Amino acid sequence: MKADPAGVLTGAHYLDGDFACGEGAMAAGCRFTAGYPITPSTEVVERISRRFPMMGGTFIQMEDELASMAAVVGASWTGTKCLTVTSGPGFSLMMENIGLGAMMETPLVVVNVQRGGPSTGLPTMTGQADMMQARWGSHGDYRLIALSPQSPQESFDLMIDAFNLSEEYRVPVLFMMDECVGHMTEKVVIPPADEIEIVPRKLTDKPPGEFLPYKANGNGVPEFARAGDGYRFHTTGLTHDERGYPVMSAECQEELIPRLINKITDNVDKISRFDEENTDGADVVLVTYGITARVARMGIDMARKKGVKVGVIRLIVVWPFPEQHIRDLASKIKAFVVPEINLGQMVLEVERCAGGKAETILVPHAGGGVHNPQDICDAILRAAK
Amino acid sequence: MSVTIEEVEAAAQKHPVAPYLRMDRMPHIWCPTCGIGTVMKCYAQALEEADVDMDKAAIVSGIGCTGRVAGYMNLDAFHSTHGRAIPFATGVKLGRPELLVTVFSGDGDLSGIGGNHFIHAARRNMDLLVILVNNFIYGMTGGQNAPTTPLTAKSSTMPFGNFEEPFNLPHLAASCGAVYVARWTCLHTRRLTKSFQEAIDRRGFRFIEVIAPCSTLYARLNRLGSGFDLMRFYHDSAEIKHGADPKEVGIDFQDKIICGKFIDEDRPAMHERMDAHYKKVLGDKYVPMPPEGGWLHE
Amino acid sequence: MKYWRKPLDFDEVKIPHGEVHIIAERCKGCGFCVEYCPKDVLEMSEEFNRKGYHPPKVVKEGECVNCSLCEMICPDFAIYSVELPDVKTEPDGAQAVAGDGS
Structure with missing residues (x-):
């Protein structure tokens, strides 16, 4: 709509x-x-x-x-x-x-x-x-x-x-x-x-007697009933069954929690979004996001001028992380360079997915400012060696 | 004539309270001689007597023994996080202003971990009926000291007796701006029901404290017998003083419990004030949120 | 109940009669209903329910006035009373009509 x-x-x-x-x-x-x-x-x-x-x-x-x-x-x-x-x-x-x-x-x-x-x-x-x-x-x-x-x-x-x-x-x-x-x-x-395309709230069309607030559809996502429409549903932060009633058991936990996770992990391909540029044939791939992605542009240009083949993955959807894509790239390139304004967070995901097949280099920044593009360039040059 | 019923499920459906409760969830988790069930019955009775549209009523609880009430009421029911029942209910009320929203939770939940939300909701006169069941102790976690534990009463974290001043909750609510403040014990079933009913018909932040026995912890740790003995104690020690100064209604250990309706004022609730204000300052440009909630369809 | 004088509306007021229903298996034996029944209709029974509690039992058949206090005070939704249609003569000659001096 x-x-x-x-x-x-x-x-x-x-x-x-x-x-x-x-x-x-x-x-x-x-x-x-x-x-x-x-x-x-x-x-x-x-x-x-x-x-x-x-x-x-x-x-x-x-x-x-x-x-x-x-x-x-x-x-x-x-x-x-x-x-x-x-x-x-x-x-x-x-x-x-x-x-x-x-x-x-x-x-x-x-x-x-x-x-x-x-x-x-x-x-x-x-x-x-x-x-x-x-x-x-x-x-x-x-x-x-x-x-x-x-x-x-x-x-x-x-x-x-x-x-x-x-x-x-x-x-x-x-x-x-x-x-x-x-x-x-x-x-x-x-x-x-x-x-502007909007996804409306997916309200159930089931009548109150038949509606189960936590019965998942095919995609693992239950239909929604809103308060005040006569459904008189119950919802809780406790582990619950399809009726939304608390059930204190390992079995119910085993049913609920994996579904909460799978509705995201099973749909990673649909949820995931990133900009990809020049990764084909690249030696070094920069993985970046947010403001750092813009700061890194200059560092990339500097490195390219020195002849390094640099690709870029800019994460738009950061979580769930595009694991498979990083895994696939890892076997084709020398190294990932991850600049971020912290002392090493998303780099851990990149490193995990690279699985040792490609080197992973962090370009840290403790915060309070953005990277000096020269630092990013230097890291790329180091990675390309 | 009497009937002793063996067919529990069928009989439960015949119980006059059945339309108001999730009878499929009974028996509830509360201990024998716990008073929360009685308070819940009075609330259900008040819904009936006030002729509330059950489809347009929501109930929000926090965590703890009383926090389980939401799960047993046959309304749109939310069992939220510890202490957050009032802000959660604030969202429900503002998201769909036509709903009657009741917060039903315990003393530890609403006045301990949720104390900040309590005073602010009272200050802004949020349109919530807040029912606080006070058993003077953290029951579900094993009898720890609560902000309501009377001086010298024992709890599992004050094993030598409580030396901290407790809250006088009607005073707290009244001084923060609650428009309706009452206290009853769960022995006062008729008066409590009437008070609930009266509060349902009011608007703004309405606060009713209900003293209820906790036999398993409060009574046991303080050697007061069972909840039954506490009910007898309420019978002997409760004093009804309508209009009493809330400042004077603090509760000392095993001393008299002043009950009654202390405050009953009429002031516009937060969302009513917001509407009136925007109408005044914005005129025709103001578009109020529809009673049935925010924009949902084309 | 004894009146020091006959109320003016004595002939018009009819004291209702109730029938107590006990859901024995729901009872947790707190005894509230027994304690607070104004007509002392109930007593704790000697028998156990499946959970091991003693549910109440009716000991004064026909004396319930359907005040529903047991229903209101029961924390476990295990007892309620239902109003009986007006009966002229009481079964077993039970004295449940007001003003009979009991």
């Missing part, structure tokens, strides 16, 4: 990444947002709180991030599309109810505009050090989807994909921006509403 025109600010704009992200959410049909102020993400909810009253949306500033996250899980169960926005310290607080969202299979989007960490770290400066937290942050086994935009335009475009993926697979989707993308102002083109 097409987007609701009320939420789409069609036209060419000069927006920062945070504003573009907010516009993306509204265009995607988000009509409930709960948030708590935190630098450098707050502009997203500032944008939303200014525009929501004109499109039938409700924004509430909650007392903390625990509450914000709980509120969006709750609101999503009314069928309303929901968003919350935060940065590192708030992301840590949200982990509890991100787990609840995964367990209850609740579609929603969480934006994390990453800053330097750990703890309060560098509130106004960039980082990419929450990537593994996005994968493993909440306790227990689960799989989510995480995206990483590299520009304000992508903050808009990918936000729509984020909402669509959350509806498709009934999972919280994490939108892993970074401070640079969030605060960078660029041209953002917002298309007309009828050119």
Whole structure:
């Protein structure tokens, strides 16, 4: 279905990444947002709180991030599309109810505009050090989807994909921006509403008596009933059966948890998205994401001028990780180079998938700024030797 | 005449409360002489007497013994995370404003780990009916000290007696702006039901504390007998004082329990205030969220 | 029940009669219903249910006034009363009509 025109600010704009992200959410049909102020993400909810009253949306500033996250899980169960926005310290607080969202299979989007960490770290400066937290942050086994935009335009475009993926697979989707993308102002083109494809909430057409809230369809995703439609369903963060009733047994756990994981892992090919450039015949492949992908362009150009055949994989969907693709590449190239604004996170995935067939070189950055392209170039040259 | 019924399933369906409960989930998990079941029965009775549209009512619980109530009520029911029932319910209410949303949870859940959410929901007069069952202890985890454990009462983490001041919950709720504040014990079934019914018909943050016995832990650790003995104690020690100053209704160990309706005011709920404000400042540009929820269809 | 004078509406008020239904297998033997029945209709039985609890039993047939207090106070949804149609003569000559001095 097409987007609701009320939420789409069609036209060419000069927006920062945070504003573009907010516009993306509204265009995607988000009509409930709960948030708590935190630098450098707050502009997203500032944008939303200014525009929501004109499109039938409700924004509430909650007392903390625990509450914000709980509120969006709750609101999503009314069928309303929901968003919350935060940065590192708030992301840590949200982990509890991100787990609840995964367990209850609740579609929603969480934006994390990453800053330097750990703890309060560098509130106004960039980082990419929450990537593994996005994968493993909440306790227990689960799989989510995480995206990483590299520009304000992508903050808009990918936000729509984020909402669509959350509806498709009934999972919280994490939108892993970074401070640079969030605060960078660029041209953002917002298309007309009828050119924006929206995945609506997949409401069940079964009558209340026959509906089972956690009976999975062929793709492992159950149908949805929203609160107030007479289904009188029960949902819980406890291990539950198809009726949504708690069942404290290893058997029920064995049935539920693998399904939560398989609905993502079985669909990696459909979910996965990355830009690929010149990897055919490359000696070195750069694996990168977010703002670092843009910084790396210069390092790549420098290395190419010195005759190195460099390819690039830019991760757009970061989680699930495109394992098979990296495995396939590993046997054809000399080395992967992974620049990221942390001291080694996504590089662990690359290294795991390379399985020793290709060398994996990290170009670390502790945060607070972006890489010097020369460092990336040097790493590529080292890898090509 | 009397009937002793052997056919449990069939009989359970005939129980007058059956339409309000998930009878397929009975028997519930609560211990013998626990009072939570009684409070739940009173709530179900109030739903009936207030003629609530069950399809438009949602119930949210946190974690703990009372946290299991959501799982037994035949409504759209959410068993959320520990302490987060109020913000979760806030989302449900704002996501679909036409719903009657009840938060039903325990003292540890709502006033301990969820204390911050409690005071803020009261402050902003969120349109929630909050039912807090207070058994003075963390029951499900084994009798640890709660923010409501009376001074000198023993708990498994205060084995020599509690030396921390407990919360006076009606005072807390009232001072944060709750529009309806009442306290009953689970012995006061009629008054409690009437109070639930009254609160269902109000709007805004409505808070009802219900004192209930925990025989397995609170009574045992404090050598107070069984829940039955606690019910007898409520009978002797509960004093009904409508309109009492909430500041004066703190509970001391095995001392009198002041019950009654302390606060009953009429103030617009958060979402009503939001609507009125936006209508005033934005005029025709304002598009309120439809009662049935945010944009869903073309 | 003894009245110090006859109430003015004595002839109009009919005290209802109830029939107590006990779901013995649901009972956890807390004894609330026995304790709080205003007419002392119930007593704990000597028998066990399958879970090993003593459910209540009716000892004063015909005395239930259908106040439903047992139903309200039972934490286990194991007892309820149903109003009986008005009966003129009580079975076994039980004295359940108000004003008979019992």
